[in-house]
Amino acid sequence: MRTPRFPGWTWLLAASLACAGLQAGQPAAKTVILATTTSTQDSGLLDELIPRFEKQTGYVVKTIAVGSGQAIAMGKKGEADVLLVHSPDAEKALMAEGSGVNRRLVMHNDFILLGPAGDPARVRGKAAAAALQAIAAGHAVFMSRGDNSGTHAQEKKLWAAAGLKPEGQAWYQQTGLGMGQTLAVAAEKRAYTLSDRGTYLALRKKLGLEILSEGDAALLNVYHVIEVDPARHPRVNTPGARAFADFLVSKAVQTTIKEFGIGTFGSPLFFPDAGRPE
Known part of the structure; x- marks a missing residue:
């Protein structure tokens, strides 16, 4: 039986990985665990972005879409590699206690x-x-x-x-x-x-x-990407987390975010913010 990468996580992570089709024997180093808010999943944005990231990088993203509070709790325990969340006070607490690094502005709605x-x-x-x-x-x-x-x-x-x-x-x-x-x-x-x-x-x-x-x-509703700190949680996939965070704030993806939803809904669902001051 394959040993779980993060043995402390609950059945939710195991079930999510199984549903996502994690193949037996797949190298852990090529798997990036993303903990995120349900809004990025329910809006369809991740369905647009993740296949592109996987194709460009060779990483496989396993998305755990929960509330931002639960996603941040996963980061604190080292049970995710990277977070895409929208709870500023909780994010700042995560950074202050040393479980997150490189908190970067991605978008808002x-x-x-x-x-x-x-x-x-x-x-x-x-x-x-x-x-x-x-x-x-x-x-x-x-x-x-x-x-x-x-x-x-x-x-x-x-x-x-x-x-x-x-x-x-x-x-x-x-x-x-x-x-x-x-x-x-x-x-x-x-x-x-x-x-x-x-x-x-x-x-x-x-x-x-x-x-x-x-x-x-x-x-106002602001989203940040945060990499989980490998100094605190050495098992995290640091290169994969950095690659995904860099991808989100890249010019090409920020353009996609700017245009996402216009064709279907007549207006964008999110507005890109990478590189802007808070």
């Missing part, structure tokens, strides 16, 4: 507040804090990811900025699921929810949800 067309809480057009206050006042159902993801972290910040603590309220429900699945639950229950724009646009035709609050500066 924004968060949007979604809800049913009928908008029972009357939040349409309000700023984020005011919209959440209206939802709470009307006891309208709000679906939270509740999964320690970057989106969940941002949502908690927004509730705090609105002066509210919704946990424990009957109208505030948590799915514990990724973005795409949470959107499906919110659509089924005609609830409000917070989403990144890219995932929403990719799945919009399957949903009955509308954008009700957007454009607030508090809704």
Whole structure:
């Protein structure tokens, strides 16, 4: 039996690798484990980028799409080689404790507040804090990811900025699921929810949800790539991680990110930021 490269990881990693078709005997040095947020997967961006990276470099990427919080936890344990995440506070904590190196800006989009067309809480057009206050006042159902993801972290910040603590309220429900699945639950229950724009646009035709609050500066959603520090975790594939991070910030890939989604959705799902100041 092949010895797992990271024996401390849970069944999730083993199942993900098996589903991805990891071949017995494949050299570990040619495998790059990417831990990332579900939005990069659900939006279809990784389906566009990873085959190109594999063709160009000969590496095989094994993607573990979880919330940013879980992805960062994998980085802290050395259970991934490289992270593509969007939870700035947690990212900075990872860097401060010495488990990450070379944190680089990749792209951004924004968060949007979604809800049913009928908008029972009357939040349409309000700023984020005011919209959440209206939802709470009307006891309208709000679906939270509740999964320690970057989106969940941002949502908690927004509730705090609105002066509210919704946990424990009957109208505030948590799915514990990724973005795409949470959107499906919110659509089924005609609830409000917070989403990144890219995932929403990719799945919009399957949903009955509308954008009700957007454009607030508090809704900015920034993605970074971080290599896991080999000094702390010597088993990581350092060359593979660096190759993937360099690939994401390369001019060609940044152009792809700039154009991704325009043909299908009429607007890009992400905006390239490599090389720009924070």
